[in-house]
Amino acid sequence: MSASGAFAQIFATLIGVALAPLLTGWLNQCRAWLQNRAAPPLMQPYRMLHKLFHKDVVLAHNASPLFRFAPYAVFGCMLLATAIIPSLSTDLPLSPAADALALVGVFGLARVFISLAAMDVGTAFGTLGGRREMLIGFLAEPALLIVIFTMALIAKSTSVTTIVETLAHHELVIYPSIAFAGIAFTMVSFAENARVPVDNPATHLELTMIHEAMILEYSGRHLALIEWAASLKLYAYSCLGIALFFPWGIAERDNLFALLAALPLLVMKLALGGACVALIETINAKMRIFRAPEFLGTAFLLAVLGMLVNLLLEARA
């Protein structure tokens, strides 16, 4: 582990933790502009977090220690995910600790913790949210795994940094399988991050909420951590998508200047991605809950199709 590697790792992680609420703020701004409303300020999520940290935690009488522990666990998982994904640089000493398959496992761990916490207080909304979240999860996780499989078949590795390095240095080849995998990944990230058309992040109606239902009982610093973890998850998914499908500009080993230059590039890519997400959210309506498995099944299918196309068209060429 070199000094530049350690620096890159800590720098990337801190930037991730710091910038994630900004990404959420930017997304809310774009959505407001597209919907012809006055937008909240860009720093609003930070103010929200500050306010929540100040408040007391109000806990239900029958909340167990698991309920109190879950926000920290979820935040820890998302922190690890941010640490492994090469957002600014591929020189990450922590990356051998978890490859892409373990990354899917990290997201799964966070999902299970939050579902269990949702079931803990024993209200109708909590179990509803837990059940719906596991429903979304059980289809999104295999789809994500197959997308990673496709990329791993192309790059001959499951380590995220190796995939990114291989694809960045690869000559510009139009792989249809990557296009399919990209579409599938986008669909999965919409489902996992609770965005329209799968879930409305701003709703509190029983018929329509998934993510919000799970965190209904949280308050104070717990809620702040969960909101932060949610924006960190969106940041992680966006960085993963950028790293897998648009990897140009990510710094390599021992290159401090490239690392610093990668930051504005990343901000620009994230801004563009955020605007696209806002656009897609505005155009689409939220779908019925039982259309969501079909949506994710389509994503799964696309991913499998991408893998098959890769095996047929590209492995031989």
Add this chain to the structure above:
Amino acid sequence: MFDLLAIDGLLIAAGAWLALGLAGLWRPLRTRLVSRVLFPLSAAIGVFVGALGGLALGEAPQTAVLALGLPHLPFHLRLDPLAAIFLSLLGFVSAGISIYAAGYFRHDHGIPLGMGALGLEYHVFLASMLMVLLADDAYAFMIAWETMALSSFLLVTTDHKHAAIRSAGYLYLLVAHIGAIGILLSFGVMTGGAGDYTFAGMRAQHLSPFWASIAFLLALFGFGAKAGMLPVHAWLPEAHPAAPSPVSALMSGVMLKTAIYGLLRVSFDLLGAPLWWWGVVALAVGLLTALFGVLYATVQSDMKRLLAYSSIENIGLIIVAIGLTLIFHAYRMEALAALALTAAFYHCLAHAGFKSLLFLATGSVLHATKERSLGKLGGLIHRMPWVAWLALAGVLAGAGLPPLSGFVSEWLLLQGFLFTPGLPQSWLNMIVPIAAAAVALVAALAGFAMVKFYGIIFLGQMREPALKDAHDAGFPERVGLGWLATLTIALGVLPSAIILRIDAATRQLLGKGLAERVLEQGWWLLAPISPERASFAPLVFLLVVVASVALGGWVVKGLYHGRLRRAPAWDCGYHFQGPRAQDTAEGFSQPIRRIFAPMFRMERHFPSMRDREPYFSVKVEDHFWHWLYLPIARLTARISTLITNLQGGRIAVYLMYSFFTLILLILVARP
């Protein structure tokens, strides 16, 4: 002194177990003796067995001949690395279960025939499993196998006053014997007509591909029947819940693995060079089993049935790994075969650990609440914190989440799947990645089932007022649960060390192992092929998560505050907050029932306006029961009825049977 080998130590352990069982019969109904003394002793012997197994992994195979059995057919025994893995599994897992049983069986539970009989059956069960793993000829194997089946049958029907339990035991015995016929026939085919029933003799035989395939398919059927493979799985969801919880844990955790051991022994050791399509058959059957098991696990309303179906799913995954190994081995891609076989071994170890843990946890819940149905549980984490927190480890492992044991074996299996495009056959190239997709789906659904299991039993509000009086597990039970939880965590965070030990068995079966690659990277990083290719360091993973949790807590409390107050639940301002508002077990799995409706055979009753007391009920049954088992049962009944016509009752007819036989014999044996 005597030159004691490990195999002698194991035989002494088996004898000690038998002795403990018989000792329990002395002054039968003496619950105290059995539980306070005998079970802890058997746990100690279990640790001893496990340690010997671990030791034997590093040594050369040892053989022994026991003078038991028939005059010219003594028992041949052999301790090689393959047996050693399963012996250490048996030893360490049964140790945890025996310690737990010491506390569980402390009170008599009104067991008919008393604790002495239970103790005897339990120890005979353990000893016979040991002998199955050591057997080196078909005769000893079958005797030990049958003893295992019989003793477990007696254990399953411990509470034989209930008709449901009796019929579950009967079904179990029936399927076990059908499987035993398959195994026996397979052994017969493998002797190749030479009459030498020792395994060494079978190894020396070179069968034609046709007969080898017949032997393999018979063995797959026979061992699969004991392991709970589709379609001969129907006994598992009946028998495992019917047995007392430590017995369920032993059956699910250890006995199913002896069947896997048998399958591995036959396919790799006795049959020599496998054919690639055996692997495809195993892969397909394993995949179907896994999908079936996990789907049914998610819709169960009885906690032990849920775990039983989950066992079917995990056995399916193990068979998938074995199938993959066979495919790679048939194409001589030994490094990849080693990867897949290591995944199979690891999953055996992991499943034994966490499934036993979960079954024992349900035992504690059952003991405390007398309820098995998920609809009557809930909120037990407040009354039974030890059980709940230790069961959480089992649940996370069962869902296949890092950094616990279930994830490591899944990781290894998926890595193995990623290499399949290198196979020469293009059909396999394409079908196998789809199989990988199915494995991913199984893993995700397993997460659903585990969240349902844990959330409905331990979290939420108590669905019955009587649950307030539930007591936590006693000291021996905590030790047992803690032991198994430690095993689960250890298997999760130290995979390289464990793989280095079990590699001896991989080398024995395939000729090549993962040890060199794993050794290069050090004990904390798992990179079975190369670090650039794939790597996973669970210890670092765990440390980072724990560190960030600690850091997060410290920073937040430092910068802000840690104040907290209690209030009623918010629940969006809704007025009714009773336990009936939560999801029931059926409610939680409703999305799965809806999406996968054709897979289940459902009987639903919907409330209508004309009902005096409207209610909704749903009963989910197994299609295979109606497609396969009932028709076969009816056919058998019909054939039997036809045959009973022979017994007409008239003496003249009986005399005529003898007369015709005599004439036939005279004609046939004409000089």
Add this chain to the structure above:
Amino acid sequence: MSMLMAYSAQLINLCAAVILLLAFAMLAQRRVIHLIDLFALQGFALFVSTLLVAWKIGQSHLYYSAALTLVLKVWLLPWILHRLVRKLEIKSEVEALINIPTTTLVGIVLVVIAFNVATPISEMSSSVARGMLGIALATVLLAFLMMITRRKAITQVVGFLAMENGLFLAATSATYGMPMVVELGIALDVLIGVIILGVFFFQIRDQFDSLDIHHLEKLKEH
């Protein structure tokens, strides 16, 4: 220009993949109008791919084939089908014999079969687009599946036309297009076929008051 030449093989691959994707999308589609639009889109992708193949190997008669594809499959046939849908006042839902997720799963199996059958053949071919034969065969099979598992007569016509798309793709990839005479003949056949089918639809609707083909099953001896 030369950069385009270098990438043309991959662009052709991309077009073929898009055609396969659209075949799947048609299989999973619920509304008739979207189905026809997807068919038009598939025709466009076919046009682009034929154009690229023509440009890459420099055979001029393929340009005419591409133009024909554009006129017929992207403009004329979808227009005729849209008119039919409006005139017959067909309800927007497509009714399927087996539900859509199962159909898609069967579709994946068919794709695997098609790919596997095509691999040895494509290894012998030295043409520009090797994997195209597999994709073309898969498109044909998927269109066939759509014809089998749908109840409305209009979806069967779209399936038939999509099958022809697949055949055309196979022809372009394996043999650099069929002789012009065959091409024109097939185009004419398809056009006449659609017109006749259109006439039949009116007849069926008059007879049975619905375009559900299971009514046709009543036409039997006893």
